[in-house]
Each structure stands twice: as structure tokens, then as C-alpha cells.
Amino acid sequence: MEIDGVDLGTTRNPATLARRFCPACGWSERSGRDATVGACPRCRAPGAADSGQLLTTLPFRRASAYASRELAMRDDDTDDRRRTRFTVLTTVATRPDDIMGTARELDGYPFGAEVLRTADIRWLNLGPSERGGATRMIAGQEVATPLFDTCIHCGVVPLAQRGVRERADARHRG
Numbered sequence: 001m002e003i004d005g006v007d008l009g010t011t012r013n014p015a016t017l018a019r020r021f022c023p024a025c026g027w028s029e030r031s032g033r034d035a036t037v038g039a040c041p042r043c044r045a046p047g048a049a050d051s052g053q054l055l056t057t058l059p060f061r062r063a064s065a066y067a068s069r070e071l072a073m074r075d076d077d078t079d080d081r082r083r084t085r086f087t088v089l090t091t092v093a094t095r096p097d098d099i100m101g102t103a104r105e106l107d108g109y110p111f112g113a114e115v116l117r118t119a120d121i122r123w124l125n126l127g128p129s130e131r132g133g134a135t136r137m138i139a140g141q142e143v144a145t146p147l148f149d150t151c152i153h154c155g156v157v158p159l160a161q162r163g164v165r166e167r168a169d170a171r172h173r174g
């Protein structure tokens with residue numbers, strides 16, 4: 001199955017949310033389009049204030065495909081099936097109160113363990129890896145962020161459609 005569109009909601013009730021991400025730690029927060037912050041409230045990184053840290057996100061709810069099952073099965077038998085790789089970043093945000101005790105190093109390993117009472121874990125799909133895109137710092141990691149171009153009317157993602165190279169060639173949903 002290939003997914004070539006997303007549900008953006010309606011103009012009055014959009015499904016998308018603007019969210020601001022810290023370049024240095026796992027903090028992120030819903031944000032108004034025009035809202036500004038001085039620095040990250042968690043780690044004080046001033047870079048959290050940059051406009052590039054504000055992304056339009058679409059929280060995952062469900063996936064659907066319009067292609068018929070037979071078509072999808074026939075497609076899967078052909079050699080031109082595509083495996084699209086996406087850049088997915090995991091962020092973990094927690095509050096200082098939620099850290100229990102101190103972090104422990106594990107003998108003989110380059111990592112340790114820390115117990116958190118609660119944490120917000122998010123998976124961010126930043127777009128198809130092969131498309132490159134502007135580089136951003138999010139949660140201490142430098143990542144290319146091609147993101148997803150979608151039609152604001154029908155939610156189709158033009159470049160996710162088979163054989164489509166130019167946005168103008170996309171097939172839209174009426």
C-alpha cells in the first residue's frame with residue numbers, strides 16, 4: 001500500500017498544529033503561529049526562539065489508502081515497488097520533578113540509565129530521507145528536514161504519488 005495523502009481537517013477545524021522544538025533538548029510545545037519564546041523553558045537554549053524551530057505538525061490518528069486491495073496486491077508483485085525511507089526523530093521530554101534519583105552509569109557500557117516518572121515521547125516523521133531538505137537542530141540532533149508538501153485543499157502529498165516528479169502533475173481528490 002502506498003499512502004499519498006493526509007487528512008488536514010478543515011479551515012475552521014484544522015488537524016495540523018504548530019509546535020516549537022528545542023534544538024538542544026527534547027522539549028517541545030504547541031505554539032500559536034505568532035507566539036514567541038525567549039529560550040527553551042527546560043534547558044535555556046536560546047536557539048528555541050528561532051523561527052525555524054516552529055514546525056507545522058500533523059498528529060498521527062489513522063492511516064487509510066484509497067487504492068483497491070487487488071491493485072495493491074498486483075503492485076506488490078511487480079519489481080517497481082518502492083520502499084520509501086523516512087527520517088524519523090525521537091524526542092523525549094520530561095520535567096525535572098519527574099527524574100527519580102540520579103542517573104546511573106553501567107559498568108563497561110558507554111551509556112547509563114535514568115528513571116523518569118513520566119516522559120513525553122514523540123516520533124517525528126520529517127519526510128522522505130532521499131529528498132534532503134534544510135538542516136535543523138532538534139533535540140540535540142542535526143537532521144535534514146525535507147518535510148511534506150501537501151495540497152491544502154485535498155491533502156494529497158504530490159511527491160508521494162507514483163511517477164509524480166513535479167507538483168503540477170499530482171492527481172487530486174475531488
Ligand SMILES: [Zn+2]
Nearest residue numbers: 022025040043
Ligand atoms: Zn531545551
Ligand SMILES: [Zn+2]
Nearest residue numbers: 151153154172
Ligand atoms: Zn488537491
